[in-house]
Amino acid sequence: MSEPTVFLTNEQVEFYHREGYLVIDNVAPLQEIARMREIYDDLFANRVGRQEGNQFDLAGTDDDDEEASLPQILGPSRYAPELKQAQCVTNALAIAKQLLGAEAASTGDHAILKPPFHGASTPWHQDEAYWSPDWDYNSFSLWLPLQDATVENGCLQFVPRSHKLDVLPHHSINNDPRIHGLEVDDADLTTVVACPIRAGSCTVHHNRTLHYAGPNNSPTPRRAYIMGFSCPGVRRTIPRTFPWNEAKQTPRQERAARAVASVESLP
Ligand SMILES: O=C(O)CCC(=O)C(=O)O
Incomplete structure (x- = not known):
């Protein structure tokens, strides 16, 4: 594994803990971004992971004959292990x-594509709302665009300090x-900060930070x-429940269950 080429200043570390997000420059060399873009486009074009429920439409009903408005791949590096070798990793x-501390480790990767003129918005949400309610988390997502990210093409936007909130009630898109x-059902968006960044830079957000990306x-x-x-x-x-997840019945879950069942039925 290569040596890291980024070291955060105390000001950056304090900013993250105070505001719940952070912009970091020069995380990936531009040549690496160009190569990652090729890999990324191949993964979506070949619909990798579709049968196992790992490629789906995040913002639509995921019908096979409809073009996805917000295609997502869970775990792209298991289909393209070269990604794991990148300097940005x-x-x-x-x-x-x-x-987060010395015990911090990777929890995996994913990819969200917004097609030209067609990519839907990613609604306001907290990442923790997707997860098991049985645990307390100390985690973040590092969001690396593979081209410049602008307000026009859907850069991330954050509600500063919202990581201090509890997990707010959420619902499935369009209910x-x-x-x-x-x-999220309802949130105070009066202090929103949009974070346009250049290719090679990234943003980081805490698991409770409210965030959004436009179409x-x-x-x-x-x-x-x-x-x-x-x-x-x-x-x-102290127990809690996330009823919005209990109500889910997605085609992605059905494909994943079928894939597991077909492996389990092998002799
Ligand atoms: O890329 C996007 O549109 C949304 C990303 C996001 O919600 C996340 O990284 O947690």
Whole structure:
């Protein structure tokens, strides 16, 4: 593994803990971004992971004959292991150890594509709302666009300090439990900060930070490669429930269950 080339200043570490997000420059060399873009486009074009439920439409009902408005791949590096060798992966882990502590480790990667003029918005949400309610988390997502990210093409936007909130009530997009994506029911958006960044830079956000990305109104795809990092979770003593997840019934879950069943039926 290569050596990290990024070291956060104390001001950056303090900013993350105070505001719940952070912009970091020069995380990936531009040549590496160009190569990652090729890999990324191949993964989406070949619909890798579709049968196992790992490629789906985050913002739609995921019908086979409809073009996805917000295609997502869970775990793209298992289909393209070359991604794991990237300098930005080494840098991301070093950033995680600085922000979360020495025990921080990768929790996986995913990819969200906003097709030109067609990519839907990613609604306001907190990442923790997708997860098990049984644990307390100390984690973040590192969001790396594979081209410049602008307000026009769907850069990330954050509500500063919202990581200090509890997990707020969420619902499936359009209140349709067949849709994977979640949206917060209600949130104070008066202090929103949009974070346009250049290719090679990234943003980082805490698992409770409210965030959003607008639709892609540009003529080129908006590609984001996202890496998760966490310290070990702590089992909660005070129970809570996330009813929005209990109600889910997505085609993605059905494909995943069928894929598991077909492996289990092998002799
Ligand atoms: O890329 C996007 O549109 C949204 C990304 C996101 O929600 C995340 O990284 O947690």
